[in-house]
Amino acid sequence: MRNLEETASVLMFESRQRTADVACPYCRGKVEICELANKQLKDIPVWQGISQELCFLCHRYRCTKCGRKHTEEIPLQHPGTRITERAATWIQTLLLNQMTIRGVQQITGIHWETIRRIHVQLMTQMLQAHRKELKARKYQRALTSFCCEESGTLNGRG
8 A cells, every 4th residue: 555645655464363372471371352553664665765664453462360461573573673674684784885874764764773773783793703703713812903092093902
């Protein structure tokens, strides 16, 4: 479905999950549907200049044992964001190609804070992979370089 100005495209999905197949994530008790939730995720644009959103109509459950509420998980959602895994992968690719967070934001239309969080996750993964590689090569300490602001020289510590 497109809007009248043809600037956005929305795909709608409705949950078909059976309540009998769901357990409380906190106490593993039985749950009941207490309300319906509407979650929207931004995705990669399909057409140039037209944003793509996925709209999920999902269930909100209440546990009959502990009383806590939770919303069913969306399978395409990148954890902790309102974008799809596919959009997160696209953002990571743009960042790996030396694009700035602002540049990625202008191309994707996704909020800069979301892009920054994905950037931090990407850098953390790369750092962990680098540490693992150093450990596999049995390096106890890596040379840490830093630039002295006053003199502009490159110094090293071992």
